Amino acid sequence: MSKIIEIFKKFKYELIWIYLFMLLTELSILATPFLLGKSIDGLLGGTYHWLVLLGLSYFLSTFFHYKRMVYDTKVYTKIYNNIVFNFLKTKDTDTSTKVARTEMANEIVHVLEGYVHYYIATIVTIVGSIGFIYSENWKVGILVTFAMILIILAGMVYYKKIQQSIRVRNNHNEKKANSLEEGYEQSISFFKRMRKLNIYDSTIQGKNWFLIGLIKNIFLFISIILLVLTAKDITIGSIITVYSYVNNFLISLLSVPVAIEMYTRLSDVLKRIG
Numbered sequence: 437m438s439k440i441i442e443i444f445k446k447f448k449y450e451l452i453w454i455y456l457f458m459l460l461t462e463l464s465i466l467a468t469p470f471l472l473g474k475s476i477d478g479l480l481g482g483t484y485h486w487l488v489l490l491g492l493s494y495f496l497s498t499f500f501h502y503k504r505m506v507y508d509t510k511v512y513t514k515i516y517n518n519i520v521f522n523f524l525k526t527k528d529t530d531t532s533t534k535v536a537r538t539e540m541a542n543e544i545v546h547v548l549e550g551y552v553h554y555y556i557a558t559i560v561t562i563v564g565s566i567g568f569i570y571s572e573n574w575k576v577g578i579l580v581t582f583a584m585i586l587i588i589l590a591g592m593v594y595y596k597k598i599q600q601s602i603r604v605r606n607n608h609n610e611k612k613a614n615s616l617e618e619g620y621e622q623s624i625s626f627f628k629r630m631r632k633l634n635i636y637d638s639t640i641q642g643k644n645w646f647l648i649g650l651i652k653n654i655f656l657f658i659s660i661i662l663l664v665l666t667a668k669d670i671t672i673g674s675i676i677t678v679y680s681y682v683n684n685f686l687i688s689l690l691s692v693p694v695a696i697e698m699y700t701r702l703s704d705v706l707k708r709i710g
Contacts, residue, residue, distance in 0.1 A: 440544070440547070440548075440702070443515060443518075443519075443544070443548070446518070447511065447514070447515055450511040450514075451511065451548070453507065454504055454507060454508045454511060455552065455553075455556060457500050457501075457503050457504035457507070458500075458504055458553050458556050458557070459556055459560065460496070460500040461496075461497050461500040461501045461504065462497075462556060462557045462560040462561070463560060463564075464493045464494075464496040464497035464500065465493075465497045465557075466560055466561060466564040466565070467493050468490070468493055468494070468497075468680075469568070469676070469677050469680035469681055469684070470568060470677055471486060471489050471490040471493055472490060472673070472676060472677065472680070473671075473673035473674055473675075473676050473677030473680075474486040474489075474490075474673060474677075475487045475489075475490045475673070476672055476673040476676060477671050477672065477673035477674070478673075480672070480673075508549065512545050512548060512549045515544075515545055515548065516541060516542065516544075516545045519541045519544060519545070520538050520541050523538065523541065524538070535612065535613045539609075541705075543701055543702060543705045544702065544705060547698060547702050551694070551698045554691065554694065555691065555695070557688075558688045558691040561684050561685065561687075561688040562584075562685060562688045562689070565681040565682070565684050565685035565688070566580065566581070566685055568677070568678075568681045569678060569681050569682060569685065572674060572677065572678045572681075573662075573663055573666060573667055573678060575662055575666050576659050576662055576663050576666075576678065576682060579655065579658060579659055579662060580655060580659060580682055580685055580686065582655075583651065583652070583655035583686060583689070584685075584689055586651050587648050587651050587652065587689045587690075587692055588689075588692055590644075590647045590648050590651055590692075591644065591648060591692035591695075591696055592696075593644070593647065594640050594641075594643060594644045594696075595696055595700075597640050598637075598640055598641065598644070598696060598697060598700055599700045599704075601633070601636055601637045601640055602637070602697075602700050602701055602704050603704055604633060605630070605633040605634070605637060606704055606705070608626075608629060608630060608633060609630070611626065612626060641697065644696070645690070648689070648690055648692060649690065652686045652687070652689060652690060655686060656682060656683060656686050659682045660679065660682075663675070663678055663679070663682075
């Protein structure tokens with residue numbers, strides 16, 4: 437992962453600005469279920485100041501998201517070109533491999549642009565949601581904490597198969613240009629095999645998602661029952677708040693298979709392009 441660290445050092449100020457906007461967006465979104473519950477209870481009691489704060493949180497999340505979007509494309513395209521230029525300057529490889537690996541460089545940028553954003557949102561949601569859940573109902577908090585442990589363990593079930601699938605597919609992808617140069621029959625053979633590899637990869641990912649999604653839905657169902665049975669003098673707004681945070685927390689745990697896929701893809705690409 438030294439390549440990623442090197443990129444962070446070189447473009448640290450640009451990336452810090454992007455991730456700061458992302459963090460502010462997610463903090464605004466995190467506050468929404470709490471403010472929504474308070475707004476409902478407030479409206480039922482004839483007060484409106486919580487509703488004003490709810491509206492402000494919606495505005496801020498939209499505003500910071502906009503600021504990030506108008507800035508980050510300039511940075512990420514600059515990073516991609518920097519990676520490709522350095523690779524082309526130093527690597528003495530055949531044309532087919534160069535074509536494939538310059539395409540693979542997109543994987544690194546995709547991690548910075550997509551996955552890091554995703555995990556900022558996930559970490560904020562997991563930490564913030566579990567805090568709100570424990571503050572409202574510690575029994576539900578313990579339940580969803582147990583769910584987190586099970587989901588992490590379930591995410592490791594298909595790790596080696598996913599790792600192997602990505603490696604085999606990238607090996608095949610490096611032969612793309614050579615296959616096209618060799619004519620129609622070789623080209624057809626290449627794309628048929630790539631289709632099979634993509635189907636296999638998707639099937640493994642699908643099984644991983646199904647297992648984790650099943651655990652998530654079971655624990656969400658149990659959490660709703662536990663909340664209703666154990667809460668005393670709970671308001672309508674509080675029920676909505678706790679349900680929202682439990683749901684958001686469990687959905688964020690679905691990041692486990694995404695993390696596994698991201699790590700294996702990035703590790704394989706970095707080994708190839710150095």
